Amino acid sequence: MTLKSTPDRYGTMAVSIHWISVVLILILIGSGFRAANTVDPAAKAAILRLHVPIAVAVLALTILRIVWWWGFDRKPDSVAGAPRWQERSGQLVHVLFYVVILGMIASGIGMMVLSGAAPMIFGGDSSLLPDFWKHPPRLPHGIGARLLFALLALHVGAALYHHFVRRDGLLWRMWFGK
Numbered sequence: 608m609t610l611k612s613t614p615d616r617y618g619t620m621a622v623s624i625h626w627i628s629v630v631l632i633l634i635l636i637g638s639g640f641r642a643a644n645t646v647d648p649a650a651k652a653a654i655l656r657l658h659v660p661i662a663v664a665v666l667a668l669t670i671l672r673i674v675w676w677w678g679f680d681r682k683p684d685s686v687a688g689a690p691r692w693q694e695r696s697g698q699l700v701h702v703l704f705y706v707v708i709l710g711m712i713a714s715g716i717g718m719m720v721l722s723g724a725a726p727m728i729f730g731g732d733s734s735l736l737p738d739f740w741k742h743p744p745r746l747p748h749g750i751g752a753r754l755l756f757a758l759l760a761l762h763v764g765a766a767l768y769h770h771f772v773r774r775d776g777l778l779w780r781m782w783f784g785k
C-alpha cells in the first residue's frame with residue numbers, strides 16, 4: 608500500500624486522515640451533546656476542555672486533507688456499474704461533510720470569542736461559564752451537529768450498502784493493507 612492513492616484504492620495518507628477524523632468527530636458529537644446537557648458549570652467546563660482541543664485537531668486534519676487532495680493526491684476511480692445518481696449523491700455528501708465540519712468549527716470558535724468563555728474553561732473560574740445560547744453561533748452549531756449526524760448516517764448507510772448488498776469491496780478501498 609502506497610502513501611498516495613491509486614486508481615483502485617485510497618493511499619495510506621487518505622485512509623489515516625479518514626479514520627482518525629471519524630474517531631475524533633464521534634468524540635466531538637458525544638462530548639458536545641454531553642456538554643450541552645450538563646448543568647453543573649465545572650462539569651461542563653471539564654467536558655469542553657476535551658471538546659475544544661479535539662475540534663482544533665479536526666480543523667488541522669481537515670486542512671491537511673484539503674491540501675493533500677488539492678496538491679498531492681488523486682481520488683481513485685469511481686466503482687464500476689454504480690448508477691449516476693448514486694455517484695452524484697456520494698460526491699454531494701462528501702462536499703457537505705467539508706462544509707458542515709468547517710461550519711461547526713467556525714461557529715464553535717465564534718461562540719468562544721463572543722462569550723469570552725475560553726479563560727473560564729482553561730484554568731479560570733468555571734462557575735462563571737456563560738450561557739452559550741445567548742450568542743448567535745450557538746444555534747448554527749446545534750443545527751450543524753444534527754446535519755453532521757444525518758450526513759454520517761447517509762455515508763455509513765451507503766458504505767454498508769456497497770459492502771453487503773452490492774458486495775463490490777468499496778469499503779476495503781478505505782482501509783489499510785492490500
Ligand code: HEM
Nearest residue numbers: 635636639640642643662708711712715716719739749752
Ligand atoms: C467538527 C467540529 C465540532 C463538532 C462535530 C462539534 C459538536 C458539538 C455538538 C454535537 C454539540 C451539542 C449541540 C447541541 O446540543 O445542540 C456541541 C456544543 C458545543 N461545542 Fe462543539 N463541535 C465542534 C467544534 C467546536 C469548536 C471548534 C468549539 C470551540 C472552539 C466548540 C465548542 C462548543 C460549545 C461551547 C458547545 C456548547 C455547549 C453548551 O451549549 O453548553 N465546538 N458541539
